[in-house]
Amino acid sequence: MKWPRTFLALGSLFFGATALAAAQPNTLPPTIGPATGLADSAGLRATVFGTPPQEIAPLPETVPLQEINIALPWTRAVPEVFWFDGRLRVWFSGQDKPAPLAIVISGFGSDGNTTKISILRGALYGAGYHVLTMPSPTFPGFIVSASSTGVAADLRQDSHDLYAAMQQIIAHLPREIQITDVDVLGYSLGGANAAVVKSIDATEGKLKVHRAVMINPPVSLFESVSRLDKLFAINIGSGDAGVENLYRRLYTRLANLYRNSDRVRIDESDLLSAAAAVLKTDADFSAAIALTFRTALVDMFFAADLYAGTGVVVNPRSPPRLGDSLEETARILRGKPFSEYFAKVFAPYYLARRRDSTPESLRADNRLDIISDALRSNPDYYAQTNSDDLILDKPELAWLKATLGERIAVYDHGGHLGNIGERRQISDMLEMLAGRWQHTATR
Amino acid sequence: MRAALFMGWVALALGGCASQSFSMRGLPPETPAADNAAAIKAAAVLAAAQTDASQRALNQEGPSTAPPLTAADAPSMYTYDPWERVNRFTYRVNARFDEAVFLPVANGYRRVPAPIRSGVHNFFENLSELDSVVNYAAQLRLGGGAHSLGRFLINSTLGIGGLFDVAKRFNLESDLTGFGTTLSKWGMHPGPYFVIPLLGPATLRDSVGLLGDFGIVYAIDVAQLYRGNKTWALGVVDAVDQRSNTSFRYYSTGSPFEYETVRFLYVHKELIEDEALHVKDRPKKRDVTAPAGK
Numbered sequence: 139m140k141w142p143r144t145f146l147a148l149g150s151l152f153f154g155a156t157a158l159a160a161a162q163p164n165t166l167p168p169t170i171g172p173a174t175g176l177a178d179s180a181g182l183r184a185t186v187f188g189t190p191p192q193e194i195a196p197l198p199e200t201v202p203l204q205e206i207n208i209a210l211p212w213t214r215a216v217p218e219v220f221w222f223d224g225r226l227r228v229w230f231s232g233q234d235k236p237a238p239l240a241i242v243i244s245g246f247g248s249d250g251n252t253t254k255i256s257i258l259r260g261a262l263y264g265a266g267y268h269v270l271t272m273p274s275p276t277f278p279g280f281i282v283s284a285s286s287t288g289v290a291a292d293l294r295q296d297s298h299d300l301y302a303a304m305q306q307i308i309a310h311l312p313r314e315i316q317i318t319d320v321d322v323l324g325y326s327l328g329g330a331n332a333a334v335v336k337s338i339d340a341t342e343g344k345l346k347v348h349r350a351v352m353i354n355p356p357v358s359l360f361e362s363v364s365r366l367d368k369l370f371a372i373n374i375g376s377g378d379a380g381v382e383n384l385y386r387r388l389y390t391r392l393a394n395l396y397r398n399s400d401r402v403r404i405d406e407s408d409l410l411s412a413a414a415a416v417l418k419t420d421a422d423f424s425a426a427i428a429l430t431f432r433t434a435l436v437d438m439f440f441a442a443d444l445y446a447g448t449g450v451v452v453n454p455r456s457p458p459r460l461g462d463s464l465e466e467t468a469r470i471l472r473g474k475p476f477s478e479y480f481a482k483v484f485a486p487y488y489l490a491r492r493r494d495s496t497p498e499s500l501r502a503d504n505r506l507d508i509i510s511d512a513l514r515s516n517p518d519y520y521a522q523t524n525s526d527d528l529i530l531d532k533p534e535l536a537w538l539k540a541t542l543g544e545r546i547a548v549y550d551h552g553g554h555l556g557n558i559g560e561r562r563q564i565s566d567m568l569e570m571l572a573g574r575w576q577h578t579a580t581r
Numbered sequence: 582m583r584a585a586l587f588m589g590w591v592a593l594a595l596g597g598c599a600s601q602s603f604s605m606r607g608l609p610p611e612t613p614a615a616d617n618a619a620a621i622k623a624a625a626v627l628a629a630a631q632t633d634a635s636q637r638a639l640n641q642e643g644p645s646t647a648p649p650l651t652a653a654d655a656p657s658m659y660t661y662d663p664w665e666r667v668n669r670f671t672y673r674v675n676a677r678f679d680e681a682v683f684l685p686v687a688n689g690y691r692r693v694p695a696p697i698r699s700g701v702h703n704f705f706e707n708l709s710e711l712d713s714v715v716n717y718a719a720q721l722r723l724g725g726g727a728h729s730l731g732r733f734l735i736n737s738t739l740g741i742g743g744l745f746d747v748a749k750r751f752n753l754e755s756d757l758t759g760f761g762t763t764l765s766k767w768g769m770h771p772g773p774y775f776v777i778p779l780l781g782p783a784t785l786r787d788s789v790g791l792l793g794d795f796g797i798v799y800a801i802d803v804a805q806l807y808r809g810n811k812t813w814a815l816g817v818v819d820a821v822d823q824r825s826n827t828s829f830r831y832y833s834t835g836s837p838f839e840y841e842t843v844r845f846l847y848v849h850k851e852l853i854e855d856e857a858l859h860v861k862d863r864p865k866k867r868d869v870t871a872p873a874g875k
Binding site: 197199201202203205208209219220221222225229251257273282385392394396397437440460463464465468 | 609615
């Protein structure tokens with residue numbers, strides 16, 4: 139009865155592949171090199187490996203966890219190939235006494251239950267919060283079950299959808315869960331979403347969001363992403379041929395590693411060390427980061443093309459059926475940068491639906507400065523970032539500092555999200571959520 | 582009759598799971614403090630292993646006497662999957678079964694106190710040591726066979742019928758093998774990708790390997806465990822134990838390309854294992870343009 143080894147192998151492989159690709163499954167990865175001038179090897183490595191376990195803040199012994207599946211009333215017909223994504227899945231950890239609720243939003247293309255989310259959940263629950271963790275609006279599961287357009291990565295639209303979903307979820311929570319206050323936070327793109335959700339709530343007032351904390355947010359999603367595409371082009375090459383070359387390189391290195399080891403079976407720890415061993419140069423780390431991002435983009439691109447009927451890879455007249463192979467579609471999409479998503483799906487869709495909009499106005503609407511007044515004047519917005527966070531260039535970091543003033547902590551190291559869970563990051567985050575954080579505490 | 586009842590229950594479970602608009606179900610609690618302590622330990626082990634590996638590479642030691650592979654030796658990125666339509670169907674059925682039956686049962690099982698669960702786990706692992714002994718012998722890896730036999734003898738006696746992994750304390754770590762690996766050693770290619778109903782991704786070679794493994798333990802029939810009704814009960818407990826120790830969740834990627842991703846990872850992992858297994862053999866000419874696994 140040895141069958142479940144297949145499962146085991148799979149589980150470990152996912153784990154390993156994740157480590158290989160970038161420690162966090164689908165967060166918005168950084169850009170490096172000439173584009174920003176801020177990148178360095180330490181930042182890249184921190185981005186890929188995350189916080190070393192010995193530097194993680196104290197976490198509770200146990201954290202209760204519940205999975206919520208909810209069908210949202212505005213969901214459109216679920217396309218056949220997305221049959222498994224019909225209901226929005228979020229995770230909840232409840233205190234058994236009245237407590238404030240912290241809502242955590244994941245990064246680009248990520249689900250609401252990543253390793254990073256788990257760490258944040260532990261810290262927040264330990265500090266006495268009910269914790270609700272949600273996927274990014276760019277995660278396929280969210281696009282299918284909760285997006286009102288199906289065309290993701292529009293900061294305001296996505297945040298509206300998130301806000302609406304939050305209301306539905308909170309309304310359905312059992313009565314014994316008593317919520318005394320609501321705060322939102324998020325990392326990477328989720329950070330920007332969190333801030334915009336708070337600003338939407340300021341006018342609609344349905345959740346009474348108190349504070350928002352952005353962890354490593356982008357200032358302009360499109361800018362960060364186009365740098366990533368550049369990173370992909372430089373370190374992987376253009377199109378699918380580049381991916382195939384990268385694959386050959388990694389396969390060879392992994393195979394040679396195993397040929398050099400006495401152990402034939404590949405298990406979790408082996409794969410982790412393998413991942414550490416096969417990524418060597420800055421170019422390797424950059425490639426892993428760029429590929430992780432591209433993989434998330436492929437899913438979002440496919441879903442949007444299907445919903446918008448723009449026909450880039452999905453024939454709107456005969457969308458793929460359940461039994462159809464999607465390998466060729468994935469192959470084509472792997473070669474497509476975000477700029478193509480913008481030009482062929484995103485812009486045509488929103489230009490047709492928003493009067494007086496232009497491609498330039500669509501870009502401008504996706505900058506964090508759409509809420510700059512609130513960020514500047516409202517004392518309840520906070521941010522944490524790193525001076526070597528690769529998704530920001532110097533002017534963008536300067537803009538964040540100037541806009542948030544005394545309410546931003548900028549750490550020297552950590553790259554993009556490479557210090558989530560670190561003692562200082564966690565204690566500052568909790569102080570920020572409690573409104574007690576003092577700027578002098580910044581390193 | 583029993584089969585009909587079982588299928589009826591499955592149908593009910595499958596049908597019922599999608600009807601509610603809001604559902605909240607308890608998962609096993611997370612244990613971040615313990616997880617992190619384990620991660621610190623693992624990091625230390627990894628650091629040691631890495632030093633080891635690089636030392637070995639420097640000294641050109643180790644089992645690899647053959648020249649290292651080059652990028653040109655890598656198999657195609659595309660997988661041999663001539664039964665794709667059927668496989669996709671099975672993958673979906675498996676996902677539904679897992680979601681409706683298997684996973685809830687495994688999650689419930691994780692509420693059983695940890696010492697009992699680890700006893701169960703050790704018990705089944707101990708049973709598979711015998712299968713390993715036979716397969717190591719068939720692979721002509723007698724050291725491995727002696728290792729497994731030693732573990733079996735120690736754990737069956739000192740470990741009270743396999744409930745405790747005492748052998749580990751004597752530095753005899755578990756290192757199981759199976760008939761699938763034997764077939765690989767004998768030169769069989771992975772063959773077409775094949776999703777086994779209810780069990781999950783495999784290749785044709787793995788599937789034959791599973792049958793072989795079952796054949797071996799059935800033939801040995803240690804303590805008459807593999808005859809009569811208790812075989813079924815044992816099989817179920819074994820399955821639940823394995824599932825509860827596996828973090829894989831169908832469609833947690835949310836991706837429409839999950840089938841392709843899983844297939845790629847599964848088959849290429851197996852090919853890498855093959856590379857390590859055949860390192861002492863004469864390097865084989867491989868058609869790197871053919872889909873991987875063919």
